[in-house]
Amino acid sequence: MFFTSYEFIGFIAALFLLYYRIPKKYQWMLLLAASYVFYFMAGADALIYILVTTVTTFFTACKIEENETRQKIYLKEKKEELTREEKKEYKDGQKKIRFRWLIFCILLNIGILAVVKYANFAISNVNDILDAVGKKQQISYVTLILPMGISFYTFQAVGYLIDVYRGTCAAEKKLLRFALFVSFFPQLIQGPISRFGNLSKTLYKEHFFEGKTVAYGLQRMLWGYFKKMVIADRILAGVNTIICDTSTYNGAYIFVGMIFYTIELYADFTGGIDITIGIAETMGIQMEENFIRPYFSKSLKEYWQRWHISMSSWFRDYIFYPVSVCKPMLNLLKFSKKQLGDRVGKRLPVYVSSFLVWLATGIWHGASWNFIVWGLANWIILMISEELEPWYEKFHKRFSVKGKMSFRLFQIGRTFLLICILNLFDCYTSLADTFGMIRSMFTAQNWQILWDGSLLSLGLMALDYGILTVSVTSLIAVSLFQRSGSVRDQIAAKSYPIRFCAWYGLFLLVLLLGVYGIGYDASQFIYNRF
Amino acid sequence: MKQKTEYGKKAVLSIAAVGISLFLLQRLLVPKYVDDVVEGAFIREYYKEEKDFDVIFVGDCEVYENFSPAVLWRDYGINSYIRGSAEQYIWQSYYILEDTLRYEMPKAVIFNVQSLQFENAQSEAYNRMTLEGMKWSPSKVNAIRASMKPEEQFLDYVFPLLRYHTRWSELTSSDFAYLFRTKRVSHNGYYMRVDVKPAENVPEGRPLKDYSFGENAWKYLDLMRELCKKNDIQLILIKAPSLYPHWYDQWDEQVADYAGKYDLAYLNFLELADEIGIDYSKDTYDAGLHMNLSGAEKLSGYLGAYLTEQAGMKNRKGEEKLCEIWEEKLEAYEEEKQRQYQFYGIKEDFNERSSCD
Known part of the structure; x- marks a missing residue:
């Protein structure tokens, strides 16, 4: 189920209606059930992976915390009997035990991730080496399913485990509640990688229907769909044309392609995160922001912050x-x-x-x-x-x-x-292509393509360029407005007709300018593949 | 209380604004099938008819371009209608027949067997042209389900705006002119063309690996036969005299065997073309794929005689109400003919007769 599919929108609508109708204490259970249904629909075979990560991390965290508690009780009981050195020795011994638990669980989960995601990459490199040293033997590739969101939920689980080990967060005592933290479906597609200490504040709470919260969530989702469907999926045609044919599209085309791709990546990824955060918000759950106007950064260091x-x-x-x-x-x-x-x-x-x-x-x-x-x-x-x-x-x-x-x-x-x-x-999929294309950009002789109409042969028509120009300008404008506070707050302060026109207008833009339906190859969110 | 009323007002106004604007947008963006690809309008035109037909044709372009209900009425007093659309698949023909039987019980159903060759839908565009014209009913739902290609979504049929959301960039004056109204483009489902393009160098059919019709095609032919039997309707199988796409002998044998097995009439007009007097240098407008008016009227003349003599159809010209309806229809038929003769610069050689003589 892609965020942009009718099935997903139907799934969310049904979940939303149920969420506010059932007794509040069951809301988190409904989310857990929905998350597993969502995950099941992405591939029943992948369920085992998320279950292993959930169960092993949960019990290891409990074990670590239990050890810590036992240590505290023991030291309290033996406060008078033990010398300082004995206490230190005992503490060190217990810490070692906890550390072993921690390392075992991390290795297990990162190991699963490494095997399903990197086994063939490793085999390919070994084969290259064997080839280079003249050995005819080659290792066969393995067929493994890559469970959806495995990098995200593994990192999230490992982060939680380390936090429990460090004592910065308490271990969750209920397996099902922890299972929801690992599998919470909006973040399975492309993150963000949530911290237990933050997400758990609102994930398990009882949520009452609040018009403003729900409206804000829907507005955030709508903005995300605008970025994904109007900008990212439209510009995708141009990106694909350029990167799929290196012999035709080089030099100045690469300059155009890299700008297109950078716009696409931003619209796609931040759009997906907006949808994720928006979905959670409609259900009263607060997730952390994953971007702060990154393309306004003045240095690479700032960009990565x-x-x-x-x-x-x-x-x-x-x-x-x-x-x-x-x-x-x-x-x-x-x-x-x-x-x-x-x-x-x-x-x-x-x-x-x-x-x-x-x-x-x-x-x-x-x-x-x-x-x-x-x-x-x-x-x-x-x-x-x-x-x-x-x-x-x-x-x-x-x-x-x-x-x-x-x-x-x-x-x-x-x-x-x-x-x-x-x-x-x-x-590009190969390093040789990447370096070749970067070189061609600096030695380009074909800069005339920027104005001689060649850009209209990239799978984008003049109308597409017009829509993209206006849409990207809107993105920049919204980012600038965000500097002086939430844009949703600014719109909410306006009169009802203005608010209605703004949000319904955005809905119509997505409806009419969005790239979807027949002929549209439902492209995944780029970060889904990670 | 006052605040609640205020919220209520806003909600009602907003819902109304959203509903009306989406309705208007959908009306504007869906293809009108009036001035360009008129084939998409045929199926829906049926619902405007006084539904009392003796004969219903179902099938693809080989029925709606090759047979003229106007001639069947004019020469034999047979009241007929063609429920055909471009590349109408057999399962669509079945559900359209089922849909037709919700309104009336014809005496005979004529099905053109060309579509037996398809096991699955070949084109989303053709699906659209056929299915969009149907009124909502369980038959339409089943027709959509049976027709959808993997990339299609049922919801796109329920809300066509989702399918045609990009048409805003290709709107024409027709989209505005026919926003709330439409005009007839067929003559009881018949698509008239008077121009001539002789059939020359018709390609031979490519040898096929397997000439057997698929399970799905047979299933729907069985369903159609059973539906007709249950409702005491004669099912007549025909193969129109279109030279292309090629109609293989092996296909013909299978249909003939089927007709023989279930005691159905089967008319292969390809074999009857000489007897009927079809002249492929004059009677086709697209080099043998479809008949032009001249060819269609010859075929209809032959079929009318067959229906009267072999299928027991009665001449209903004595029915005043029907005569009145046909008077008007024949007038429109003649007008269109004259318009096209003029447009293509063709000299008329048709002897006009009164609708009730």
Whole structure:
């Protein structure tokens, strides 16, 4: 069931009607049932995977918390009897036990993810190596189903487990309630990766029908559908034309293609998240924001603080921080300080930790070298920017450009183009194609295609360009309005006829300009494949 | 209380505004099938008729372009109607017949067997042209279900606006002119063409791997036969004399066997073409695919005689009310003929007769 299918809209409508009619204490159970129905419809075979993750994470978290509680009771009881050293020894022993539980469960779940998602990628690389060393033997590929949303729910479950281990959140005591946290259906398609501490605040609460909350949720969904169906799925034709034929479409076409793709990615992903958050909102559930106007970022670092926030914060909290303070890294810090001096030495472990984070981010995005190189390219640019920071500062002071509107616009434009180029790694399936296309863009002789009508041969007509121009301008305008507060609040403050015209007008735009129906190849949300 | 009334007012006004605007949008965006692809209008025109027909034709273009109910009335007093549409599949013909029987009980049903070759719907556009014209009934629901291609959605038939939402960019003056009204485009389901394009170099049929008709096709022919039997209606199978798409001998044998097995009449007009006097250099407007007016009137003349002599159809020209209806219809028929003769620059050689002489 895609978000854009009639079945999904019917499913949501039926669920919504039931949700506010049943006794409030059963609402979360209804959501759990709905989530499993949703998951079942995406493939009954995949249910086993989400069940294993749910059950193992739930019991491990309970076990960890139980151990922690037992430790506290024991220490309280033996407060007078044990020496300080004995207490420490006992604590360390218990911590080791908890750590073993934690590692076992993480390895199991990440292992499942690794096998179903990366087994064939690994086999392909082994085969390449065997081929390179002249061995004729090849390993056969395996046929495994890739359960929907496995990366999202695995990360969510692992995050929860680490939080329980760290004591930043209490373990959920009821298996079914925890099952809802892992499987909550709106976020299964493409995230966000929710934190238990945040989502559980409203997920299990009893919700009464509130006109404003429901209206806001529906408005958010409508805006999401506008982004997905009017912009992303329309521009998709142009993107596909360009990336599917590298021999015809190169040079300046790549410049056009990367901008198209960057617009599509934004409209598709943020549109999907708007629908997700909107659905939850109609049922009184608050989810975290995943984007804060990312294309207005003035640097790549800022971009990653505003794009897919739930993913980048997950990598920061559960990989970067633990790796940065792990024993080998502290040893490296000592070593590098000694060898390279204080100033350079203290930065080396940070760079190594960042490297691991970006390697993991690349791998998480897909089983392909393209994504790995994409992750590492991000890392290199971020590290270079970090190193050049003092030089930037000097430049800003020397030319007094900091804070100037024109310079801010330059920074935004520069960052946007950088993101566009990095996105090319996502477009092409092979590294050779990607680098070839990037090179062709810089050696292009065909810039006339921008004005000689060639762009009309990309599967987009003049009318499509018109619709896209107006729609993307609306996106930018809404983003600008968001700076001064919620756009929905601003519209809600207007008179009823204006509010009605605004939202019904948006509905009609989706209805009439949306790309759907016969001839429309129901394209998945891009982040669905992760 | 006052606030509640205020909310109520807003809700009623909003619902009304949404309902009216969506209704108007849907009316505007659905194809009107009046000036361009008129085939899409045939099925719906039936509902405007005084439903008292002796003979109902069901089938694809091989019925609505090859037989003229006007001639059957004019020459034999047989009141007939063609419920045919472009590439109308056999399951659609069955459900359209079922739909027809909700309104009347004809004495005979004539089914053109060309569509037996299809097991599944081939084109969404043709599905639309046939099914959209049907009035909502269980027959229509079943017809849609039986016809839908994998990429089609039932909801698109319930709310055609969802299907035609992109037509706003191709609207013509017809879409506005026929927003709330329509005009007749057929003559009792007959699509008239007077122009001539001789049949030359008609391609031979490609050899097929398997000449057997599929299970689905037979199933609906059985259902049609049983429906007719249950309602005491004669089922007459015909194959119109269209030279293309090719009608294979192996197909013909299967139909002849079926007709023999169930004691049904089967007229293969391809074999009767010489006897009827079909001249493929003059009687077709598209190189042998379909008859033009001249060919259709020859065929109808032959069929009228058959229906009178072999199927026991009575001449109803003595019925005053029917005569009045046909008087008007024949007038429109003649007018259209003259208009087309003029348009194509063809000299008329048709002897006009009164509708009730």
